[in-house]
Amino acid sequence: MVDTVDLKIIESLKVNSRTSFVEIGKQVGLSPSSVRERVQKLEDTEVIKGYNVQLNNRKLGFGLEVFIMFKLFSGKLKTFCEQLEQFPEICEVFRITGTHNIFMKVILVDQLHLQQFIDRLLLYGEPTTHLILSDLKNL
Amino acid sequence: MVDTVDLKIIESLKVNSRTSFVEIGKQVGLSPSSVRERVQKLEDTEVIKGYNVQLNNRKLGFGLEVFIMFKLFSGKLKTFCEQLEQFPEICEVFRITGTHNIFMKVILVDQLHLQQFIDRLLLYGEPTTHLILSDLKNL
DNA sequence: ATTGAAACGGCCCCACC
DNA sequence: GGTGGGGCCGTTTCAAT
Numbered sequence: 049m050v051d052t053v054d055l056k057i058i059e060s061l062k063v064n065s066r067t068s069f070v071e072i073g074k075q076v077g078l079s080p081s082s083v084r085e086r087v088q089k090l091e092d093t094e095v096i097k098g099y100n101v102q103l104n105n106r107k108l109g110f111g112l113e114v115f116i117m118f119k120l121f122s123g124k125l126k127t128f129c130e131q132l133e134q135f136p137e138i139c140e141v142f143r144i145t146g147t148h149n150i151f152m153k154v155i156l157v158d159q160l161h162l163q164q165f166i167d168r169l170l171l172y173g174e175p176t177t178h179l180i181l182s183d184l185k186n187l
Numbered sequence: 188m189v190d191t192v193d194l195k196i197i198e199s200l201k202v203n204s205r206t207s208f209v210e211i212g213k214q215v216g217l218s219p220s221s222v223r224e225r226v227q228k229l230e231d232t233e234v235i236k237g238y239n240v241q242l243n244n245r246k247l248g249f250g251l252e253v254f255i256m257f258k259l260f261s262g263k264l265k266t267f268c269e270q271l272e273q274f275p276e277i278c279e280v281f282r283i284t285g286t287h288n289i290f291m292k293v294i295l296v297d298q299l300h301l302q303q304f305i306d307r308l309l310l311y312g313e314p315t316t317h318l319i320l321s322d323l324k325n326l
Numbered sequence: 327a328t329t330g331a332a333a334c335g336g337c338c339c340c341a342c343c
Numbered sequence: 344g345g346t347g348g349g350g351c352c353g354t355t356t357c358a359a360t
Binding site: 061065098140142146185 | 200201232235236237241242246268280290317323324
């Protein structure tokens with residue numbers, strides 16, 4: 049269903065998702081039309097879910113990035129999920145195994161913002177916060 | 188340095204980083220040239236760090252996604268960082284606060300693969316593994 | 327910093343293999 | 344599933360403002 053050429057195309061898009069089909073075609077030895085067709089199929093079958101931009105949040109005025117391990121109060125999962133849109137600070141949320149059954153990545157302006165955010169979270173469970181010090185993949 | 192028009196452009200790229208400058212121009216009320224110039228500047232100043240593709244790892248044969256909270260042995264940070272390329276399974280790594288001072292997201296084929304991966308990690312520290320059950324942002 | 331115009335290159339559809 | 348071509352659309356550069 050997904051062959052090695054598809055994987056090469058995906059590798060190329062991983063490096064830069066704005067790469068043109070012509071350029072990808074050169075890399076994988078295929079015509080632009082074929083690349084387009086394959087990418088289309090990968091999108092249709094939801095192997096490719098979307099294309100994102102990677103931002104420097106600090107330079108956008110968000111000086112704090114934190115991970116929160118969250119222990120939801122029992123029976124609160126549904127209401128928490130429904131309220132997720134009320135927390136624009138949460139950029140990723142996952143249900144995970146462990147006593148802290150929710151994991152989230154949160155982007156915040158500063159410590160005050162973090163405090164206010166945690167206060168709002170306390171309605172739904174018990175948070176444990178870990179500040180992100182540095183991204184080891186990008187220096 | 189980054190004004191509201193830049194923020195609108197960034198919002199558009201967040202939704203889909205392959206959106207054309209013409210389309211973004213329509214959304215923000217600017218000519219394609221101007222959009223391009225602004226995006227160029229955002230890239231040059233590293234506000235925009237890159238463009239990524241969002242994949243369905245399960246459909247690519249990676250059935251397990253886990254978070255690992257990692258307690259590095261003292262003095263092992265440097266060697267661990269140098270060995271990172273030897274762990275293609277690690278797709279994100281951060282230094283964080285807390286007794287588990289490293290956080291990583293890892294993509295794996297199956298439980299056997301996880302076991303082998305953890306065995307290799309044990310040279311550098313003590314891992315605590317959390318399976319990802321579901322992404323609450325996307326269903 | 328923004329623009330329009332022009333040249334260029336990429337995208338897309340379709341007919342064909 | 345892959346290709347090639349023609350028309351269209353997007354991108355890039357640049358001179359002018």
